[in-house]
Amino acid sequence: xxxxxxxxxxxxxxxxxxxxxxxxxxxxxxxxxxxxxxxxxxxxxxxxxxxxxxxxxxxxxxxxxxxxxxxxxxxxxxxxxxxxxxxxxxxxxxxxxxxxxxxxxxxxxxxxxxxxxxxxxxxxxxxxxxxxxxxxxxxxxxxxxxxxxxxxxxxxxxxxxxxxxxxxxxxxxxxxxxxxxxxxxxxxxxxxxxxxxxxxxxxxxxxxxxxxxxxxxxxxxxxxxxxxxxxxxxxxxxxxxxxxxxxxxxxxxxxxxxxxxxxxxxxxxxxxxxxxxxxxxxxxxxxxxxxxxxxxxxxxxxxxxxxxxxxxxxxxxxxxxxxxxxxxxxxxxxxxxxxxxxxxxxxxxxxxxxxxxxxxxxxxxxxxxxxxxxxxxxxxxxxxxxxxxxxxxxxxxxxxxxxxxxxxxxxxxxxxxxxxxxxxxxxxxxxxxxxxxxxx
Ligand SMILES: Cc1ncc(C[n+]2csc(CCOP(=O)(O)OP(=O)(O)O)c2C)c(N)n1
Ligand code: SF4
Numbered sequence: 527x528x529x530x531x532x533x534x535x536x537x538x539x540x541x542x543x544x545x546x547x548x549x550x551x552x553x554x555x556x557x558x559x560x561x562x563x564x565x566x567x568x569x570x571x572x573x574x575x576x577x578x579x580x581x582x583x584x585x586x587x588x589x590x591x592x593x594x595x596x597x598x599x600x601x602x603x604x605x606x607x608x609x610x611x612x613x614x615x616x617x618x619x620x621x622x623x624x625x626x627x628x629x630x631x632x633x634x635x636x637x638x639x640x641x642x643x644x645x646x647x648x649x650x651x652x653x654x655x656x657x658x659x660x661x662x663x664x665x666x667x668x669x670x671x672x673x674x675x676x677x678x679x680x681x682x683x684x685x686x687x688x689x690x691x692x693x694x695x696x697x698x699x700x701x702x703x704x705x706x707x708x709x710x711x712x713x714x715x716x717x718x719x720x721x722x723x724x725x726x727x728x729x730x731x732x733x734x735x736x737x738x739x740x741x742x743x744x745x746x747x748x749x750x751x752x753x754x755x756x757x758x759x760x761x762x763x764x765x766x767x768x769x770x771x772x773x774x775x776x777x778x779x780x781x782x783x784x785x786x787x788x789x790x791x792x793x794x795x796x797x798x799x800x801x802x803x804x805x806x807x808x809x810x811x812x813x814x815x816x817x818x819x820x821x822x823x824x825x826x827x828x829x830x831x832x833x834x835x836x837x838x839x840x841x842x843x844x845x846x847x848x849x850x851x852x853x854x855x856x857x858x859x860x861x862x863x864x865x866x867x868x869x870x871x872x873x874x875x876x877x878x879x880x881x882x883x884x885x886x887x888x889x890x891x892x893x894x895x896x897x898x899x900x901x902x903x904x905x906x907x908x909x910x911x912x913x914x915x916x917x918x919x920x921x922x923x924x925x926x927x928x929x930x931x932x933x934x935x936x937x938x939x940x941x942x943x944x945x946x947x948x949x950x951x952x953x954x955x956x957x958x959x960x961x962x963x964x965x966x
Contacts, residue, residue: 531695533688536659537626538563539695540666541596544622545703546570548588550581552939554600555635556689557628561598569700577906577939578603582610582625586679589623590715592706594670601629601642602905606939608645611679613717615649616725618677618732620706622670628684631805632832637886637905639830641806646681646783650729652736653681653783654745655761659693665780667701668745676732683782685805687762687832737784745780748793755842756797758790758810758821763803769835770844785813794819801842805833862891871931872899880927883912887933900931907932907940 531539537560541549549572551561565572575581578599588595599607604627614623627645630636646653652672656665662684669680713721740746752773759767760779767776777793779785794800794814802811802823811823826841827833839846862869872892875882876899884890884900885908893900902912913930 527697528694529697530692531659531663532559532563532692533656533659533662533684533690534559535563536662536693536695537598537666537682537684537689538567539697540663541594541624541670542567542570543663543698543700544594544624544667544670545701546594546596546670547705548585548593549573549596549598550575550584550588551596551598552576552578552581552603552606554603554628556630556686557598557600557603557626557684559689560626560628564596578607579609582607582614585623585625586610586614586617589619589621589679590617590708591620592708593621594703595621595623596626596666597624598626599628600636601627601640602636602638603627604642604645605640606906608649611645611651612649613722614679615651616717616722616729617715618725618728619673619679620708621703622673623679624666624669624673624682625679626666626682626684628686628689629806630686632686634686637903639806641809642681642683643782643809644807646683647809650733651679651681651783652676652733652781653683654780655683655782656688656780657761657764657778658688659691660695661780662688663695665745676736677728678732678736683761685762691762733784736781737787740781740784740786741788743781743786746786746789747778747780748789749776749778750796751775753796754798756793756800757803757842758793758800758814759803760810761805763805763833766833766835766838767803769847770839771842772845774842774844779810782810785810787817790814790817791819794821803827803833803838803842805831859894860891861894862888868892869897872897875899875929875931878927880929881916881924883909883916883928883930885909885930885932885936887936889931889933892931906936909936910940 541564549564549570552575564570582597585595585597627642629642633639654665654669656662665682669682673680753775755774757767757774758777760782764778775797800821802821804810808824814821836846868889882900884903886906890903909930909932913928917925
């Protein structure tokens with residue numbers, strides 16, 4: 527049966543069909559709806575954890591205990607979850623463990639434009655990237671199979687367009703995946719130096735095996751057409767490439783780490799001019815150049831923002847799509863809702879002439895006119911540390927006019943307490959709503 531689905535609903539469906547029973551996440555656009563959707567399946571325990579690190583730890587625990595487990599976050603969340611990720615790569619899994627991470631090229635709702643593919647490379651774990659809703663569902667299913675086959679966490683990378691576009695999805699039944707037996711195994715799950723050294727050898731062999739297998743995985747597909755131009759691409763950008771250059775030959779990578787070196791060499795030999803078209807960093811490009819294969823990429827493409835079919839047609843020379851120019855629309859930056867309690871706080875901060883270190887949430891808008899009552903915003907939980915640093919740099923006198931502003935979710939995000947404690951603390955959360963913490 528086919529169903530029209532948001533990419534994020536399709537990711538959730540993929541996990542459901544793969545027999546997942548535990549899902550943990552911390553929200554963040556564009557990943558949030560994955561967990562909202564998986565929570566609707568009664569067979570799955572789903573929780574918002576206080577932060578991404580705890581979410582991944584919960585998923586790792588579930589996996590070690592024998593369940594298939596899912597963990598979701600936005601790209602910056604993977605920075606927070608990096609600590610457990612790098613060691614989970616060594617422990618491997620029992621039940622399959624899949625992490626979905628959603629990048630945000632163009633920063634529609636993020637504080638930076640980081641490229642999460644580098645995490646797959648440095649943590650030595652495989653990464654898949656779907657191009658649409660149907661693949662979103664299917665790749666999550668495959669990711670669970672890969673995870674158990676190669677004894678590794680698997681990352682599935684999304685981005686704003688894949689997560690927030692709708693497409694037809696081929697719905698299947700839920701697999702019956704029995705809970706695996708839990709076997710105590712300190713050599714595998716207690717990562718102290720003696721054990722970790724042995725596990726590292728296994729990790730390296732696993733990545734070699736995956737690299738070899740990548741050459742024949744059907745996630746990596748070659749479409750030979752006119753061989754004067756060959757494009758290597760992945761994810762949503764594949765759709766733009768097909769639209770701009772319908773006659774070009776294309777190697778579409780579905781497993782985006784490790785790369786299928788033999789397949790890439792074969793493709794490169796068969797085309798006259800090879801391009802890599804990838805949003806954000808020259809990740810494929812550098813790995814392919816390191817194979818000694820000449821390729822054109824970021825000489826003609828930017829590392830900033832989102833691509834489009836027309837941009838690709840302009841740079842490589844393809845079919846431009848006639849887009850009706852909507853004219854110049856007035857800029858409408860986001861503003862706090864009318865009557866938002868934050869408004870009064872920032873009104874006073876400005877009126878009192880205070881320096882206010884800020885954090886991430888609706889209240890970050892307090893930096894903009896007319897309030898203009900916020901001085902910094904770095905990452906979730908940074909305001910308190912920033913204020914302390916300012917005090918240490920400038921002394922007590924400066925601190926008399928210094929405040930740190932933080933929201934409740936952001937406050938707890940930095941505290942790393944497990945979900946049950948977080949729920950227990952719910953009673954006092956209300957006091958942090960629109961709260962201002964005076965550091966003095
Ligand atoms: C590491 C990380 N995870 C998630 C996000 C996405 N995010 C930004 S602010 C926020 C919630 C903020 O809630 P709160 O602090 O309560 O402030 P409010 O917006 O409610 O005022 C989330 C989930 C992020 N920017 N960084
Ligand atoms: S906290 Fe955010 S959502 Fe709530 S009223 Fe203020 S601006 Fe609106």
